[in-house]
Amino acid sequence: MNSDQPNTVSILLIILFGLAVAATLAVYGGATLARRGIGRSDLGVRLRGGAAFSGAMAALMYAWGALHLVRDETMTDQACKQAVPSSQTAHITGADVSYLPLHLNCHITGGGSYPAAVPDYVNPSLLGFALIAIVLGVFATLESELSARNNFKKEESS
Template sequence: MLMPEEHFALPNPRVLLVILLVGAVVTLWLVSYVIRRLYWYSLGYRRSPGVGVRCLTAVVAAAAIGMYVWGALHLVIDKTTADQECKAAVGAARAGDVDRYEPSFVPLGFGCHVAGGGSYEAAVPGYVNPAVAVLGFTAVTLAVCAAVGASQREEAERS
């Protein structure tokens, strides 16, 4: 039985291109921010309390975004590659039973759905989503700590 073509849709290439470009630019900007901050700090310019926490926050955020971009790179696939990925994920015996693809950007994944057998993840490595989640949570936590520390320092300076 032939399935409609929309069941075998690949990830939207325009969305994927925007994710890759914006992610790469933001990651590089964060890394350059850390390098500039640490360089200025080593020279004695712009020495402020909390620069270490802000730099660590930027490094962890860059790692989270970079990991997401790395996973998104695995979604740059064509029909042939998608078929091969699904065949590897579900096994050669069930490769003919794949009835649709299930690409997603959050969480990052490319699923191969087998009729009556569920979905199998393919293309995106299994470590990407947990790493993005842990790094993202850590970056947000560090950002909150940096903001609270800055607020406490301002309050202490006023009194």
Template sequence: MSEASSLLAADSGGGHDSILLLFICLIGVIVIFTLIGMLGSGIARRTGRRKTRAEWLGGTALLSVCATIALYAWGSLHVMFMESDNMREECAKAGGAAKAAQVDRYSASYLPLRFTCRIDEGGSYDAAVPGYVNPAMGIAFVLAIATGAVSVVARDQRAAV
């Protein structure tokens, strides 16, 4: 390992906190299983009768929340497993060998999920997190909020009647 590579690895060590990302992923898995359990118990409790619109929308909201959390955990795993050895490879894949040779440090962002290769001249480019993660997570989140809100409104309207 050259002196520049060892300096790069030492500088990059604080770029992201793998323990925090692992904790986020573990909490995400627990929350997903809890929400799926809630959804399953709600389905089991209402067998034998037709589901209302509010119940369907509430189930859709729970599934959308699960999708949002799963996508976040998936993107976090991509950031978490960027060890010092893999960082330059990921930067080379994303920006080419010429740009990867100019990278002097790395950084990570938790929202939106991003692993950034910083060039010594002041520029930067993203690597490692698949391009579909943040948009899909945003769509799932908006769907969760929208269906949850409509579910509450539909339940309140039915209760008022």
């Protein structure tokens, strides 16, 4: 099998970076919510904390998926043979790595390819957590702006 093997050092750096981002966002989210307590915090604080936790989960999912790409040539060959239908295993021509969406592409003659190695739940979970983080971040920004306007109007009228 002709294979474009992923650079293991690059993937390990991606994993470490993902873990560092996840830890940073989780600490930020926890610290944001712990300042006054979840129950006493205003909506903007809760939205920011939720966005940080969701971003941390997205980073963890990416690191988890990247961990499945750390493979030698034999492991890549086995992953491709498991992903490709048994009638097509003799026609595997090579493999390469896709980083977005995260998977190992196993190519067969005739131009087809099959995703392998990364669990099926990783990419949808990653997308879901990232979208939730973005939406909560946007809502937190809007709520903060609205709160600042209301405070300004209160000060102006008094």
